[in-house]
Amino acid sequence: MSALSTATLKVWRFDPKVDSEPYHQSYQVPVTKGMTVLQGLFYVTDRLDGSLAYRSCCRAGVCGSCAMYINGAYRLACETQIGWFPDGQITIGPLPRLRVIKDLVVDLDPFFAKYEQIKPYLINNSQPPGKERYQSPEDRRKLNEMIDCILCASCYSSCPTVWMSEEKDGYLGPAALTKAWRFIADSRDQGAKERMEVIASENGLWRCHTAFNCVEACPKHINPTEAIQNLKKKAILGKLGIW
């Protein structure tokens, strides 16, 4: 790890209410051991420029607020150490191709609207027992990774089909589809049929062209492409009447 004394944060700025064009603004921030890009942004807000806008919350990599495009990669600002970049030059932009509200804050309403479409909840209409529904450790392990999703929208922002798609009612995107597979793969869930009606549709899983951008973008090391391939398999088997 390098012992930087200062770093330059080159931050993408744009306030649609005021600016006609986006621009970059550079800030010099003092660097301490283990300091993260998010802490660098805190320093900017606290000491240099209160007008900079970004989202943050847990600062521990679990809430999904601070997904940004940092030095050419999708990253959580809170998990990214300034020291990883020995030249101390850090370029920070909002999640690409999403509508910018201001600076690093993007509109996530379309992302969440698509998440809601896939019925993102366990469907089991049988009377629950007085205790838990049993699930074997093996069945439970099938959900690993997928349940780590923090809905940060990195995958959604990285997906070429999303770029080419309508913001409203367009392609569901990798996060929503992975969530769908998370439930269909759950031994307790009985909602596969009704969920497949939504996701095996015009704007659903067939529009995934396996670009694998989402796999690379995911800060939680989830493999949405694999989840979508599993859904495709399920859809074909369903057409053939095998389930």
Place this chain on the structure above:
Amino acid sequence: MIHHQVIVVGGGLAALRAALAAQEAADVAVLSMVYPVRSHSGEAQGGINAALANNPDGRDDSWEKHAFDTIKGSDYLADQDAAETMAREAPGCVYEMEHWGVPFSRFEDGTIAQRPFGGAGFPRTCYAADKTGHVLLHTMFEQCVRRGVRFYNERMVISLVVEDGRCHGVIALNLVTGELEAYHADAVFFGTGGAGRVYARSTNAVINTGLPMALAYWAGVPLKDMEFVQFHPTTLYGTNILMTEGARGEGGYLINNQGERFMARYTPRVMELAPRDIVSRSIQTEVLEGRGFENEYVYLDLRHLGKEKIMERLPGIRELAINFVGVDPIEKPIPIQPGQHYTMGGIDTNIDGETRVKGFYAAGECACVSVHGANRLGGNSLLETIVFGKLAGNRIARAFSGGELPPSDPAAVERAYRAIEQKLRRMATADGHENVAQIREEMQQTMFFKVGIFRERGEMMEAVDKIAELRARFPRTSLGHSGTTYNLELMHKLELEGMLALAEVIAKGALAREESRGSHFRRDFPERDDAGWLKHTLATFSPDGPVLSYSPVTITKYEPQARRY
């Protein structure tokens, strides 16, 4: 003006659970400062307690034993009827969450897995690896989606409207547009989380400033037991990110610079699994006596657990340690130190979440029922949110179906709106050279080092003076810009005003309480004093500072005894 019968403030577990329950009988809307899945509930790692008796070592567990452990852990300050309610409701609430889809880790027989936790007589902490809060929060949000709960996201509530002992609504700042919004409601529920950010070295999310507690306080609702602040023993050195108690539950060691498992000196029977207050003081003592590393931290050593167990049970801890301190716990011990973690005190409520203000309810970390008393047990906070969120939501639903609430008055909301509008205008035009962040940092340092793990009169008097000085400097902070969208500077200023009020309440309550109990440890009064201090502190707002009064602790069947582990 926007009207809903019920306004739920907060997006975490307590708020969402209350919304789901209240929606059974009323029109509900949720106002959340963040997209709800970002809420701090999601940061909880180790688990949620319920006496399910699934663990082969826990077959004799019962809700009564859970209640007793909670009461003993609280150093007998918990209201015993509330602790009993929580423990009794726990299994049903956990099963309900399982039925709703929570992917709990499982035992071989397919039941919910349970691990040992500090201060618990049996392994009763249900978990999903070390991401229990995350999966509970996502599942709760999923249920809200399923039931069509109405959300107003990225709204920061900055006023609780109370007139004549009746709540009429809230005023919120829309963070995206920068506009003030008035919400008229017949019932308002706060599930807004703790106030960790009043302290330096906190595990809490940056939104956990406790401002809503201050709003309730300013509106005349007393805050209870605020001097009881939990310091978690194992937070990552440098960032104070939480390293779950589950790491010790799974068998992790605490090691000093002599290579000793030093807990043998403090709690030889239960070793690392003593309650948090005791383990934090033990670590701090090791560091103060020169047996720490760099005079700052000790090690949490997981290496002997082996790669397989760490990857299966503690994958999140491993990832955090790698990302934030470059340490893979499979190969090296993790540097940890105690950090502020939980606000035991809060808005004074009863078991049904009711407060002294008609139509105003609260539950979760922002509230004080009280079940945690002077020290909360690990695994009881997630439980508290779900149990008491549900009970409060049910109470609200009953109030509507029974027509119990008198009409609320939109004119009161209108008056509050105009007052807040003027206040924001004053803030925007305030002149001065003080910096919000500077005052915040001075407050956080003061609270951590003078009203912290070890306390004594002289230092706390200094803290009280310092907070008064910071409060005097606060009006001289100015805003550097007038943008409306996502104005972080304005948000931070509003939050700081609330935090300074809470800091004053905490410090004055701690100074007044001349005994040691749970997390409140006085070097100058090192013993618990049941004759003088087995009572709750109530802080009521006055323009001259908090007025302290006291109320009795409810004892059912557990007579206070010496707390030994």
